[in-house]
Amino acid sequence: MKFFHKSVFLEKAVELLNIKPSGVYVDATAGGGGHSESIVKKLSGAGKLISLDQDPDAIKFLKAKFKSCKNLFVFEKNFVNIDEVLDELKVDLVDGFLFDLGVSSYQLDNVSRGFSYKKDAALDMRMSKSGFSARDFVNTACEKKISQVIKEFGEEKYADSIARNLVKSRSEKSVETTFDLVEIIKQSLPQKVLKSKGHPAKKTFQAIRIYVNSELSILEKTLGLAFKRLAPHGRIVAITFHSLEDRIVKKKFTSFSSGCCCPPYFPICTCGKKPEAILLTKKPLKPTEREIEENPRCKSAKLRACEKIFSK
């Protein structure tokens, strides 16, 4: 199987994980295995890399790619189930987690996965290839819900108009394909937006993908779970591709690294909270001009990292 994905921040992410040869690492979003490959090369002896992905296509590819690799363990799992995986492997603490979020180029470019507004295919967008699909969402959700999702996860100004047109259109014929949806979106936007730069369906497709895969709620929960399983001096490195994801990572890392959270008008601290982490990136890292030239998809990428410190 062909599985094309050019890894973003390959060297930087692995450098920031500060790999110890006998450490335990989790690549929570292994995809095409680019980061996993760089990490596992640095391990020896009891060193372990646990590579997860929720996409069965990615897992098939990863199992074949790393079949003779004794230090690497591949799991078809959503990363929100990280505790289950670590317990199964009898791993207590982890030295580093990598989250390279969003979808892989393989998922976007493989027409049959129904993620892309550039290619006509059955509307799907499920990373795990199971459960509730984008097709189910656009044909069953009420207008208010559709508008809310497009507004919240796509930051689309014309969400109300798109939702209204979608509900009207599906009452005549169900929405089956990516191009059915693109057409409805195009009919809902004013000429000035249709003529402007960027694809008119980009925001709506992003919103529906985030909703169908519960990406933001799962990310927020998992960062908390991962931090609990981090060993002292263990690190979390997270690569995001849009502002909604980055906001969650920033907020979580800031809360791990903050002390007292009492209201400012309290005369003394009653919460007793001490910083549990340091930020390794005060400002997020961004790709260089050259990296963007070589891989235009990384244009919006941001990398943040934090390290757990002894606190309790």
Ligand SMILES: C[S@@+](CC[C@H](N)C(=O)[O-])C[C@H]1O[C@@H](n2cnc3c(N)ncnc32)[C@H](O)[C@@H]1O
């Ligand atoms: C940007 S790609 C990762 C590419 C990878 N770092 C590489 O170098 O090839 C993101 C991958 O994360 C997976 N993914 C996204 N959310 C996930 C989740 N909640 N649980 C498990 N895998 C997830 C996707 O299926 C996709 O394969």
Ligand SMILES: [Zn+2]
């Ligand atoms: Zn306090």
